[in-house]
Amino acid sequence: MGSCLQPARTNHRTIEVQNERLATADATPPIGAQSEPLAAIGDFPLLQRHQDGRRLVYLDSAATAQKPRVVLDAIDDYYRRYNANVHRGVYRIAAEATERYEAARAAAAGLVGAHPKGTVFTRNATEAINLVAYSWARHELAAGDEVVLTVMEHHSNIVPWQLVCAERGARLRYVSLREDGTLDLDELDQLLASGRVRLVAVAHVSNVLGTINPVEEVVRRAHAAGALVLVDGAQAVPHMPVDVAAIGADFYAWTGHKALGPTGIGVLHAAPELLERMPPFLGGGHMIARVDLDSSTFNEPPWKFEAGTSPIAEAVGLAAAIEYLRGLGLERVREHERQLTEYALARLAELPFVRVFGPRDVSQRGGVVSFALDGVHPHDVAEICDRHAVCVRAGHHCAQPLMRALGVPATTRASLHAYNSRDDIDRLREALAAAHQLFSS
Numbered sequence: 001m002g003s004c005l006q007p008a009r010t011n012h013r014t015i016e017v018q019n020e021r022l023a024t025a026d027a028t029p030p031i032g033a034q035s036e037p038l039a040a041i042g043d044f045p046l047l048q049r050h051q052d053g054r055r056l057v058y059l060d061s062a063a064t065a066q067k068p069r070v071v072l073d074a075i076d077d078y079y080r081r082y083n084a085n086v087h088r089g090v091y092r093i094a095a096e097a098t099e100r101y102e103a104a105r106a107a108a109a110g111l112v113g114a115h116p117k118g119t120v121f122t123r124n125a126t127e128a129i130n131l132v133a134y135s136w137a138r139h140e141l142a143a144g145d146e147v148v149l150t151v152m153e154h155h156s157n158i159v160p161w162q163l164v165c166a167e168r169g170a171r172l173r174y175v176s177l178r179e180d181g182t183l184d185l186d187e188l189d190q191l192l193a194s195g196r197v198r199l200v201a202v203a204h205v206s207n208v209l210g211t212i213n214p215v216e217e218v219v220r221r222a223h224a225a226g227a228l229v230l231v232d233g234a235q236a237v238p239h240m241p242v243d244v245a246a247i248g249a250d251f252y253a254w255t256g257h258k259a260l261g262p263t264g265i266g267v268l269h270a271a272p273e274l275l276e277r278m279p280p281f282l283g284g285g286h287m288i289a290r291v292d293l294d295s296s297t298f299n300e301p302p303w304k305f306e307a308g309t310s311p312i313a314e315a316v317g318l319a320a321a322i323e324y325l326r327g328l329g330l331e332r333v334r335e336h337e338r339q340l341t342e343y344a345l346a347r348l349a350e351l352p353f354v355r356v357f358g359p360r361d362v363s364q365r366g367g368v369v370s371f372a373l374d375g376v377h378p379h380d381v382a383e384i385c386d387r388h389a390v391c392v393r394a395g396h397h398c399a400q401p402l403m404r405a406l407g408v409p410a411t412t413r414a415s416l417h418a419y420n421s422r423d424d425i426d427r428l429r430e431a432l433a434a435a436h437q438l439f440s441s
């Protein structure tokens with residue numbers, strides 16, 4: 001553990017960044033719909049909280065999102081009214097639990113246009129990616145094969161591949177970034193030209209730069225070169241319409257807690273036939289067809305990959321989150337966050353001591369804004385923000401290779417969801433101005 005903890009505080013007071021300053025305040029969009037949150041903050045019990053007499057502003061949804069009351073109620077209802085294990089009991093509440101659990105699978109599949117039989121529940125996105133590494137890659141990769149990642153990946157989409165490549169004698173290669181924080185697809189083509197690439201694993205949306213990667217194009221190019229593709233959709237599914245069939249990736253992973261759902265549940269989508277051909281990841285109860293003393297046969301997908309008691313309460317909570325998100329409309333969530341990001345970039349551009357990373361074009365970025373303050377360490381920035389009751393994250397964001405590529409030890413990150421408004425961005429701006437003043441005096 002600990003790899004995702006914040007790096008030790010350093011003496012860096014001046015952070016060298018490669019990105020240019022953003023344009024000036026002329027770019028500030030007029031006040032419009034985003035002065036109000038899209039999701040009523042009254043729906044979110046935690047957002048009623050005050051800190052030091054001020055409304056708490058939550059700008060860390062890329063780490064985990066807040067939960068609407070309907071999600072909390074659904075979980076509570078499961079434990080109070082039909083708590084029973086799934087797929088086992090014949091009594092009515094067990095049947096009800098099973099029905100709700102499988103309905104949650106159908107909801108998760110339906111949210112992204114996937115097939116329920118190709119939709120596996122895991123503990124989180126990390127486990128979904130590990131499932132592919134240990135089940136598919138561990139058996140498919142041979143010495144000399146290559147796996148291509150990008151420099152902007154979360155550790156969850158790097159470390160499993162390092163482990164499996166080391167075991168199989170395969171080689172890891174990386175697509176680097178252009179200066180604006182977008183992927184260099186020419187470099188992807190050059191890597192694919194080796195003819196040895198078996199898998200390309202790429203984030204749909206960067207958790208640091210906010211970059212929305214052209215995953216359909218990545219899939220097209222990778223497939224043409226005979227490689228499979230895994231897309232890490234942890235930062236995409238909660239914020240925009242995603243159609244896994246249109247993207248065409250072989251594997252698509254995401255995680256419930258960033259999608260307004262509970263912790264402890266993740267999702268892997270893959271073609272049922274592909275899952276059929278893959279050996280089990282974890283062994284145990286529930287994933288088997290028959291167990292003999294020396295060997296076993298296995299259940300069909302997706303249950304073949306769900307060993308042990310399932311995350312039942314988590315699935316029920318996730319189904320409620322999906323219903324809530326669909327009620328908001330993912331097109332509208334995306335548009336809300338796009339406009340709010342534009343507003344945030346403009347407001348931060350008014351502060352000459354703030355440098356923002358990632359694409360300037362908000363059509364190419366999600367609601368994640370990482371930045372550096374001249375002369376103030378990101379941890380100090382986050383601490384001052386907390387004094388202003390504004391929650392932002394500081395650290396490497398589980399993306400140390402990306403930090404090195406950016407030439408910084410860490411960044412401060414503000415990340416949005418449907419419950420944020422322009423007022424939240426104004427509160428952030430005020431806190432950043434205070435941090436600058438404190439450290440420059």
Ligand SMILES: Cc1ncc(COP(=O)(O)O)c(C=O)c1O
Binds near residue numbers: 125255266
């Ligand atoms: C892009 C990306 N991938 C994967 C993950 C891992 O998600 P989880 O911790 O739920 O497995 C995260 C979490 O921050 C992420 O941002």
